[in-house]
Amino acid sequence: MARATTAHIHLDALQHNMALLKAKAPQAKLMAVVKADGYGHGLERVALALRTADAFGVASISDARRLREAGLPQQIVLLSGFDEASDLEQLRELQLDTVVHHQSQLDMLGSDAGTPLRVWLKMDTGMHRLGFDPDAFKTAFAWLKSRANVHPDIVCMSHFAASEDQQGKVTQQQMLCFSETVAECPGAHSLSNSAAVLNWPSAHGQWLRAGGALYGLSLSPEPGSAAYGLQPAMTLSTRLISVKTVKKGERVGYSGMYQCPEDMTVGVAAVGYGDGYPRHVKQETPVLLNGLRVPIIGRVSMDLMTLDLRSQPDASVGDPVVLWGKGLPIEEIALAAETISYELTCSITRRVGFTEDALFTSG
């Protein structure tokens, strides 16, 4: 029998979330960021549900190839750019746009004489991850403009380090740095990740690049994604496979981390870190059993977790358990695991079964 652990993908939620983001910036185009297998939701599944996106953002040429094989014709942007000169051939074959963020990539373009490639030139405005410093950016922009192997419409882009902080000085400084630099570089602008689409209208520009919010994910529980009207695109669930009484003073699970304060009903759900549920969640992290919260007790193990069923002593084997998603915000679980919701969905393992809604669209 297959394990009961299932990630159900709500395709309508993906579409709802994209419409909500588009409505925040109706003048802008939207790139749906689908790297890391659509943030763990399934690359093709997500991209087909979001087929009206203006572009897709990926981290690898192999993912871009999968999107083309799925029949998606729109712009696809390689967000970390190409690594080797031989990649350029594949960019052309698959008609991909590429980010250019480093001198090594300019050197490769300098030795190339193929048909014009579409470039997104990346500026480091303060995150200090990828991108050219402002002066080097202007030089690179002018050089790329002079190249016959580069399409003349270069998109100027940068990435925010902390746009989820609505009062953040860092974001303001990054925007200022960007606008001062691009004043001399005509073309479309792209700055906004999900949190910036939601929090920083002045950063919208011509191209949004949204990932997390499409999936109903946010970087912090306050304000969580629901406060913005976003819906969770994944519900992770399983079933109860054991219910029994454990005596007062007995310990539960590995290392006996939990000691029963009284005779109590303990349930076991068929999910663990082997499915991608974080082992290190705090004691008392909730799950939904039959739609109601009950706390995890003891250590989460590879295939199983133990639950305090004192509030539902009549629960039975087979009852449904939701780990996150509809009815239980994933941000709450991420906080209990000292991580972000993005990492949780990206960590779902291959043994978890995926299901999805049938999608009824007018188009």
Ligand SMILES: Cc1ncc(COP(=O)(O)O)c(C=O)c1O
């Ligand atoms: C360059 C770039 N743009 C946009 C995004 C999307 O960010 P988010 O998922 O927070 O919307 C990412 C994701 O990390 C990224 O690396």
